[in-house]
Amino acid sequence: xxxxxxxxxxxxxxxxxxxxxxxxxxxxxxxxxxxxxxxxxxxxxxxxxxxxxxxxxxxxxxxxxxxxxxxxxxxxxxxxxxxxxxxxxxxxxxxxxxxxxxxxxxxxxxxxxxxxxxxxxxxxxxxxxxxxxxxxxxxxxxxxxxxxxxxxxxxxxxxxxxxxxxxxxxxxxxxxxxxxxxxxxxxxxxxxxxxxxxxxxxxxxxxxxxxxxxxxxxxxxxxxxxxxxxxxxxxxxxxxxxxxxxxxxxxxxxxxxxxxxxxxxxxxxxxxxxxxxxxxxxxxxxxxxxxxxxxxxxxxxxxxxxxxxxxxxxxxxxxxxxxxxxxxxxxxxxxxxxxxxxxxxxxxxxxxxxxxxxxxxxxxxxxxxxxxxxxxxxxxxxxxxxx
Numbered sequence: 001x002x003x004x005x006x007x008x009x010x011x012x013x014x015x016x017x018x019x020x021x022x023x024x025x026x027x028x029x030x031x032x033x034x035x036x037x038x039x040x041x042x043x044x045x046x047x048x049x050x051x052x053x054x055x056x057x058x059x060x061x062x063x064x065x066x067x068x069x070x071x072x073x074x075x076x077x078x079x080x081x082x083x084x085x086x087x088x089x090x091x092x093x094x095x096x097x098x099x100x101x102x103x104x105x106x107x108x109x110x111x112x113x114x115x116x117x118x119x120x121x122x123x124x125x126x127x128x129x130x131x132x133x134x135x136x137x138x139x140x141x142x143x144x145x146x147x148x149x150x151x152x153x154x155x156x157x158x159x160x161x162x163x164x165x166x167x168x169x170x171x172x173x174x175x176x177x178x179x180x181x182x183x184x185x186x187x188x189x190x191x192x193x194x195x196x197x198x199x200x201x202x203x204x205x206x207x208x209x210x211x212x213x214x215x216x217x218x219x220x221x222x223x224x225x226x227x228x229x230x231x232x233x234x235x236x237x238x239x240x241x242x243x244x245x246x247x248x249x250x251x252x253x254x255x256x257x258x259x260x261x262x263x264x265x266x267x268x269x270x271x272x273x274x275x276x277x278x279x280x281x282x283x284x285x286x287x288x289x290x291x292x293x294x295x296x297x298x299x300x301x302x303x304x305x306x307x308x309x310x311x312x313x314x315x316x317x318x319x320x321x322x323x324x325x326x327x328x329x330x331x332x333x334x335x336x337x338x339x340x341x342x343x344x345x346x347x348x349x350x351x352x353x354x355x356x357x358x359x360x361x362x363x364x365x366x367x368x369x370x371x372x373x374x375x376x377x378x379x380x381x382x383x384x385x386x387x
Contacts, residue, residue: 128160131382133203133228138165139191141210141235142307143279145172147299148209151371152378159379164204166190168215171305179267179275181308184316188215195223203228205382208235210339210364211307214244217316217323224322231381232353233374234333234344234364239351240318244311250343257337261287265306276306287337291361292368300365328353329381331366331374338364355384 128134136156138149146165156163169187170178181187198204206227208216213235220227236244263278279287281301289297318324330353332344348356357377362370 132386133205134160134382135162135164135202135204136378136382137191137194137204137206138163139206139208139212139216140165140168140171141208141212142277142312143171143304144209144212144300145174145303145305147172147303148365149367152367152375155371155375156378159375161379161382164194166194168212170308172303178306178308179265182310184214184218184311184314187308187311188218191215191219192222195219195226198226202226205229205231205378207231207233207378209233209367210235211244211312213237214311214316217318220326221316221318221323224325227326229327229329229381229384231329231331231378233331233366234336234339234362235330237328237330237347237351237353238316238318240323241315243313243315245313246315247343247347248312248339250346257283257287264309274309276309277312278306279304288364289368290337291335291363291370292365296365296368300368329355329357331357331359331377333362333364333366334358334360335362335369336364355381357381 138146138152140146140148146167149163149165153163153165167174168190170176170181174190185192195204203226206216206219206229208214208230210233213232216227216230216232217236217238220230236247238244238247261280261283263280264274265276265278266272267275284301284304285292285297289300330344330348332341332348333339334341336344357380359366359370359373359377362373366374
């Protein structure tokens with residue numbers, strides 16, 4: 001959500017891109033790296049000399065590998081030689097033994113959002129149980145609800161993490177009337193109530209999407225000792241004295257679609273300020289889900305609710321001793337039509353986090369368009385040790 005307009009950046013921040021499979025690396029993985037010349041062999045099958053040469057090379061490679069296996073334990077401990085892969089990961093192709101489920105997208109998987117195998121996760125020598133916290137709390141953006149995180153919840157839980165997704169006031173299945181939400185504290189109350197009930201010493205990783213960034217910022221100021229890390233996913237990452245509207249009203253060249261999609265609701269009368277904002281359902285795909293599967297767009301179209309207007313206007317008071325004490329991370333979404341990448345980078349420049357991740361090919365809803373890529377980054381952030 002938000003009126004996406006931009007101003008010039010006042011600085012720059014070094015950004016480290018998240019590790020991901022590119023088209024080239026994915027192709028290399030299929031060909032196994034060491035035997036990437038198999039395509040050349042097929043192209044030259046008509047040449048018997050080339051055929052013989054390739055066969056001899058493969059036989060020699062197989063003999064060398066077999067000899068190494070024998071020297072490393074008599075051949076009993078290694079898996080059978082697999083010429084299609086440069087590294088052997090036993091049972092990696094078995095659906096029964098996969099440690100990470102496939103996302104429930106009906107579309108063909110993009111090479112920029114591959115199915116991750118356990119050996120592809122960073123810092124895997126660190127057990128989930130040994131982390132400072134293995135508990136993620138997912139906070140949706142304006143108009144969304146806990147329902148939008150269903151793929152992320154499944155992936156994180158399958159990887160051994162504890163996950164809580166909250167419905168903010170008047171969102172998802174929370175029954176409160178959005179038009180009657182008068183403050184940010186009222187809107188965020190389900191999140192702050194949850195944090196207050198945590199056991200002494202227990203911490204969580206907050207993940208905020210879109211307007212959820214302002215919500216987790218509010219919670220960080222209120223309960224800094226209960227938050228280990230904060231992750232902003234194409235989100236409003238505010239500085240003290242800013243409101244979400246201040247960020248979303250910055251001018252960009254990509255604001256026409258947002259303006260066209262906004263429908264202001266005046267529940268208290270047309271002579272009073274708006275009470276909520278709706279989004280034109282006919283423009284949802286182009287605005288929020290331009291790279292998302294059709295069934296997720298359909299889910300959103302029947303699940304999204306109005307965005308309360310008063311919380312968007314509220315300026316936050318954020319202190320260095322509380323909000324500033326929490327480690328912050330930002331995930332950029334490269335193909336975002338709601339909060340364009342230029343605006344995201346401006347947000348980052350004005351309030352630099354500890355680290356920036358870049359999610360290639362993601363629209364404004366990466367939990368739909370790039371669930372595996374988002375999952376990988378969240379796991380990586382969880383495993384970044386304390387400085």
